[in-house]
Amino acid sequence: MDSRDWIRDGLRAVLSGLLAIPLAVLNLPLFGLSVAALVLSIVPGLGMLALPGVTLLVRARADLARRLAGRAGVPIRRPYLPPPERAIVGGWRYYKWIVTDPATWRDLAWLVPGAVAGVALGALTLALPVYGLEGVLLIPLWISLGTDWYGYGAIWPIETVGEGFLSLPQGALILSVGIAVAPYLRRFDAHFGRLFLGPTRNAELRLRVSELTVTRADTVDAQAAELRRIERDLHDGAQVRLVSLGMTIGLAEEMVEGDPAGARKLLAEARETSSAALADLRHLVRGIHPPVLAERGLDGAVRALALAVPIPTTVETALPGRLDTPVESAAYFAVAEALANATRHSFARTAQVELWHTGSSLVMRVSDDGLGGADPSGGSGLRGIERRLAAFDGTMSLSSPPGGPTVVTMELPCASSSPKTTPSSGTG
Amino acid sequence: MRVVLAEDHALLRDGLTRLLTAHGCEVVAAVDNGPALLPTLIEHRPEVAVVDVRLPPTFTDEGLQGAIAAREQIPGMPVLVLSQHVEPLYARELLSDRAGGVGYLLKDRVSHVAQFIDAVRRVASGGTAMDPEVVYQLLARRQSPLSALTTREREVLGQMAEGRSNGAIAGKLFIGEKAVSKHINNIFTKLDLPVSDDDNRRVLAVLTYLNA
Numbered sequence: 257m258d259s260r261d262w263i264r265d266g267l268r269a270v271l272s273g274l275l276a277i278p279l280a281v282l283n284l285p286l287f288g289l290s291v292a293a294l295v296l297s298i299v300p301g302l303g304m305l306a307l308p309g310v311t312l313l314v315r316a317r318a319d320l321a322r323r324l325a326g327r328a329g330v331p332i333r334r335p336y337l338p339p340p341e342r343a344i345v346g347g348w349r350y351y352k353w354i355v356t357d358p359a360t361w362r363d364l365a366w367l368v369p370g371a372v373a374g375v376a377l378g379a380l381t382l383a384l385p386v387y388g389l390e391g392v393l394l395i396p397l398w399i400s401l402g403t404d405w406y407g408y409g410a411i412w413p414i415e416t417v418g419e420g421f422l423s424l425p426q427g428a429l430i431l432s433v434g435i436a437v438a439p440y441l442r443r444f445d446a447h448f449g450r451l452f453l454g455p456t457r458n459a460e461l462r463l464r465v466s467e468l469t470v471t472r473a474d475t476v477d478a479q480a481a482e483l484r485r486i487e488r489d490l491h492d493g494a495q496v497r498l499v500s501l502g503m504t505i506g507l508a509e510e511m512v513e514g515d516p517a518g519a520r521k522l523l524a525e526a527r528e529t530s531s532a533a534l535a536d537l538r539h540l541v542r543g544i545h546p547p548v549l550a551e552r553g554l555d556g557a558v559r560a561l562a563l564a565v566p567i568p569t570t571v572e573t574a575l576p577g578r579l580d581t582p583v584e585s586a587a588y589f590a591v592a593e594a595l596a597n598a599t600r601h602s603f604a605r606t607a608q609v610e611l612w613h614t615g616s617s618l619v620m621r622v623s624d625d626g627l628g629g630a631d632p633s634g635g636s637g638l639r640g641i642e643r644r645l646a647a648f649d650g651t652m653s654l655s656s657p658p659g660g661p662t663v664v665t666m667e668l669p670c671a672s673s674s675p676k677t678t679p680s681s682g683t684g
Numbered sequence: 685m686r687v688v689l690a691e692d693h694a695l696l697r698d699g700l701t702r703l704l705t706a707h708g709c710e711v712v713a714a715v716d717n718g719p720a721l722l723p724t725l726i727e728h729r730p731e732v733a734v735v736d737v738r739l740p741p742t743f744t745d746e747g748l749q750g751a752i753a754a755r756e757q758i759p760g761m762p763v764l765v766l767s768q769h770v771e772p773l774y775a776r777e778l779l780s781d782r783a784g785g786v787g788y789l790l791k792d793r794v795s796h797v798a799q800f801i802d803a804v805r806r807v808a809s810g811g812t813a814m815d816p817e818v819v820y821q822l823l824a825r826r827q828s829p830l831s832a833l834t835t836r837e838r839e840v841l842g843q844m845a846e847g848r849s850n851g852a853i854a855g856k857l858f859i860g861e862k863a864v865s866k867h868i869n870n871i872f873t874k875l876d877l878p879v880s881d882d883d884n885r886r887v888l889a890v891l892t893y894l895n896a
Contacts, residue, residue, distance in 0.1 A: 527795045531792050531795065534790075535792075541769070542769070547738075547768065547771075548769075548773065550744065551737075552744070552773075559773055560773040563772045563773055563776075564821060
């Protein structure tokens with residue numbers, strides 16, 4: 257680590273320690289309010305309002321603690337149950353939602369120990385640097401105070417100026433130790449907070465379920481849209497052409513005796529129509545599952561893809577063999593989309609695709625030397641990749657500073673999750 | 685002309701046999717799966733092999749692999765590959781032995797009987813016949829080593845890739861045959877393809893085109 261980095265991180269941690277103390281103290285009135293609200297909830301009407309109100313305050317405070325912990329490098333997920341439908345503050349539904357959520361009570365249990373830990377660790381974070389600073393600044397301090405002796409560090413008391421100068425290295429040492437340990441103290445505080453404020457194993461599972469519900473809904477939606485598109489394409493494309501083909505041949509059949517020249521013209525037309533129908537079907541098949549993917553697997557299909565994009569593209573792969581069909585397909589379309597983005601928007605001159613397998617997941621990296629500045633919230637393409645990968649618990653990360661280069665890294669868990677991703681009928 | 689046919693759909697196999705026979709070809713053998721292809725080709729040594737890319741038992745690219753393997757065993761054996769779709773990647777693999785006598789066409793080109801038979805003859809006599817669709821896909825690309833070529837030279841190269849002779853290119857582009865050979869010489873110079881007895885310069889130019 258760069259020396260400036262640890263000083264910056266340390267100073268930031270010291271500041272957040274300074275902030276932690278008043279925040280921790282704030283826990284105590286919140287605890288008092290909570291106890292009062294609990295007592296008041298016996299009173300009909302008032303209790304319905306008091307407890308939810310106080311809980312909202314407590315949650316805001318807890319959220320702040322979670323955010324600060326996240327900044328200290330200890331992410332804490334919000335454990336709360338989603339609010340029920342048609343719940344209004346003051347209503348029974350809302351009250352029940354608050355009271356039955358274990359996270360409400362865990363927040364409450366955190367308030368006092370959290371305050372103690374917050375003040376103690378915050379004070380410790382501050383004390384070391386302040387004591388160190390005192391040592392560094394002792395000489396001018398001493399002179400301005402005009403006292404005869406002073407106590408500092410290992411040399412205690414200090415009586416001569418020579419001894420006084422010894423406090424300088426001691427102070428510097430203590431100051432640097434204080435700054436160096438400050439981030440660890442903050443992280444320790446954050447870990448302590450996570451014991452109470454993080455989701456329990458149960459809540460973790462519940463969050464996972466709601467996450468899966470969202471990705472499943474996305475997948476189902478995407479699949480339904482895809483089927484609709486295929487149906488429409490078949491209906492408006494190949495099907496119409498085949499009907500017209502039949503008609504043309506029928507007409508030619510009638511004309512073949514009386515007007516052989518006309519019949520021949522019609523037959524030529526029929527041939528054109530059949531070619532067009534085939535082209536339609538080919539195009540459609542490519543959109544559903546590219547033949548080269550079926551024939552050559554991901555490796556060959558990505559190589560074919562690289563040949564088809566308008567800029568020179570290199571492909572490097574290290575894959576152990578064929579992957580499961582659904583994973584292969586998701587990976588292919590994700591790479592195709594990322595490459596299309598690279599060639600469409602970035603004015604890149606060259607692009608690279610790298611594929612490798614880490615044992616548990618497939619990693620795909622698509623990079624280009626274009627303008628950079630790609631933004632997933634701006635491009636529907638990148639969002640589409642995220643959704644496509646999310647169906648397999650895959651992830652996408654994007655690095656695209658203005659001026660480039662853009663690097664899209666996609667990961668698809670496959671070895672472990674592949675049996676689950678095999679489409680099954682009936683139970684879906 | 686003696687032809688070996690590899691096609692798994694009985695309907696298409698019969699149709700192709702009929703079509704080839706009607707145009708004076710003799711279908712000496714017709715196979716319906718990948719593993720039988722290579723031994724049959726080695727046994728019969730046909731003047732041209734017409735092969736479907738996707739064959740049983742794997743239904744992947746067994747036909748293509750069989751054709752490439754056959755050309756390793758019998759160098760320069762003319763092979764015309766038919767497929768339901770075209771892939772520049774496959775075209776490149778077919779041409780990678782740098783010899784002529786290679787064709788790669790979409791299956792539906794068969795319906796243009798005269799053009800199809802023409803392509804079979806061209807391949808049999810050592811020429812190339814790339815599907816216009818492959819050529820089109822490559823032309824759609826923006827930047828490449830081909831950027832040194834003029835538009836007209838690219839057009840000529842595209843026609844060469846489809847396998848046309850100088851005379852045919854002249855007719856197609858409404859220019860004189862002399863102009864065509866001038867363009868072709870320019871292409872060879874710009875793509876740095878010196879005269880050589882071992883390599884077919886037209887194939888090399890097309891390969892450069894495919895690799896671009």
